[in-house]
Amino acid sequence: MDNQQICNFAKYIYKWIYLSRMKPLNNNWFVRARLKSRHIPVLVALGETCNLNRAAEGLGISQPAISKLVKELEDGLEVPLFERHARGVVPTLYGEAVIRYARRVQTSLDSAFDEVIALRAGHRGHVRIGTILTPCADLLPELIRQVKQLHPNLELSIHTGSSRDLMTTLNDGELDFLVARFFADVGLSGMHFEPLHKEPLCVCARAGLIDQRLSREALHQADWVLPPSGSVLRYEFDALFQQKGMLPPSKVVNAENLLMVTTLLEHNNMLTVLPREVVAHYARYNMLAVVDVEAGIEEDLNRSLMAYGIITKHEDLLSPSAKSVLTQLRKIAQSL
Known part of the structure; x- marks a missing residue:
C-alpha cells in the first residue's frame, strides 16, 4: 500500500470508530416501542381498574382498542405487561414499572396544562417594572403586596433608575413598562405616557x-x-x-x-x-x-417639576401576566 492508500484507510477506520460511538437517533426505548401519547392514559387506567372494560368506559374508547394499544407496547418492549384473567388483568412486574412512570408522565402533562392556563390568565410568569424613586415609597410596595396576594406564583423584578435611562431600557425590550417621567427629547417612538402624580x-x-x-x-x-x-x-x-x-x-x-x-x-x-x-x-x-x-x-x-406616570410601549404585545400587573397598577394609582 502506498502512502495515499494508507491515509485513506486510516480515515475510513477513524470514521467507522466515530460513527460506531454515536448514539442512534432511535436508541430511546419509547421510539423503538413506538410509544404514543394515547398509550399513557391506557396504562394509568388499567393500573387503576385492572379491567379492560372499565378502563375502556372511563377513556371513552372500545375494549378492542385498549387491547390493541397494550399489545403494541408489549411487542415494542418485548415483555408481557399484564396477565389476563377471567375477571380482569393484573400488571406484571414490567407492567407495574411502566404504569408507575406513565402516572408521572400524566401528572407532568397535567401540570404543564395548568401552567399554560395560568400563564394565559396572567397568574404566572415574569414581569419587569422600571421605576424612579418616588413610586418605590408608596405605589410600588402596594402594587407588589396586592399582586402577590392575587398571583403568588408571579415573579416580579423592579429596576430603579433615571427616567431617561429607563426609557431606553424599555425601548430595548428589557422592561415591560415604567413608572417614570416622559421625555420626548429622548428620541424614542411608539411610547405612551399616562400621567399620574407629581413628586413634590x-x-x-x-x-x-x-x-x-x-x-x-x-x-x-x-x-x-x-x-x-x-x-x-x-x-x-x-x-x-x-x-x-x-x-x-x-x-x-x-x-x-x-x-x-x-x-x-x-x-x-x-x-x-x-x-x-x-x-x-x-x-x-x-x-x-x-x-x-x-x-x-x-x-x-417644585415650580417646573414634571409629573411621573405609566410609560408603555406596544401594550398590546405585553404578556398576560404583564397586562394583569399593569391593570392592577392603574387601579392602585387611581386610589392613592
Whole structure:
C-alpha cells in the first residue's frame, strides 16, 4: 500500500470508530416501542381498574382498542405487561414499572396544562417594572403586596433608575413598562405616557440636625449630597438658585445611589433634596427630617417639576401576566 492508500484507510477506520460511538437517533426505548401519547392514559387506567372494560368506559374508547394499544407496547418492549384473567388483568412486574412512570408522565402533562392556563390568565410568569424613586415609597410596595396576594406564583423584578435611562431600557425590550417621567427629547417612538402624580421635592437632613428655618443664602452655603448633573432633581435644585441670579452651591458631593445618600447624611452635616414621600418613609424610622425653609423656596423648587406616570410601549404585545400587573397598577394609582 502506498502512502495515499494508507491515509485513506486510516480515515475510513477513524470514521467507522466515530460513527460506531454515536448514539442512534432511535436508541430511546419509547421510539423503538413506538410509544404514543394515547398509550399513557391506557396504562394509568388499567393500573387503576385492572379491567379492560372499565378502563375502556372511563377513556371513552372500545375494549378492542385498549387491547390493541397494550399489545403494541408489549411487542415494542418485548415483555408481557399484564396477565389476563377471567375477571380482569393484573400488571406484571414490567407492567407495574411502566404504569408507575406513565402516572408521572400524566401528572407532568397535567401540570404543564395548568401552567399554560395560568400563564394565559396572567397568574404566572415574569414581569419587569422600571421605576424612579418616588413610586418605590408608596405605589410600588402596594402594587407588589396586592399582586402577590392575587398571583403568588408571579415573579416580579423592579429596576430603579433615571427616567431617561429607563426609557431606553424599555425601548430595548428589557422592561415591560415604567413608572417614570416622559421625555420626548429622548428620541424614542411608539411610547405612551399616562400621567399620574407629581413628586413634590423638599430639603431634608438627618433627624435633629437642623432646628431653625433656613434662608436661600443659608442653603447656598451648606454642604450638599445631590444626584449628578443632568438628572431632573439636580436640574430643579440648580434652578432654585439660578432663578434668583445666584450660582448653584459649590460644596456638593454627587451621589445617585439612595443608600449612599442616606449614609452620607447620617454621618455628615449635609443636606439633600428628595421627594417628600421618600423623606416621609425615612422619617418614620427617625432617620431623616424635612428642613424648614423660608417661604417661597419649596414653591420655587417644585415650580417646573414634571409629573411621573405609566410609560408603555406596544401594550398590546405585553404578556398576560404583564397586562394583569399593569391593570392592577392603574387601579392602585387611581386610589392613592
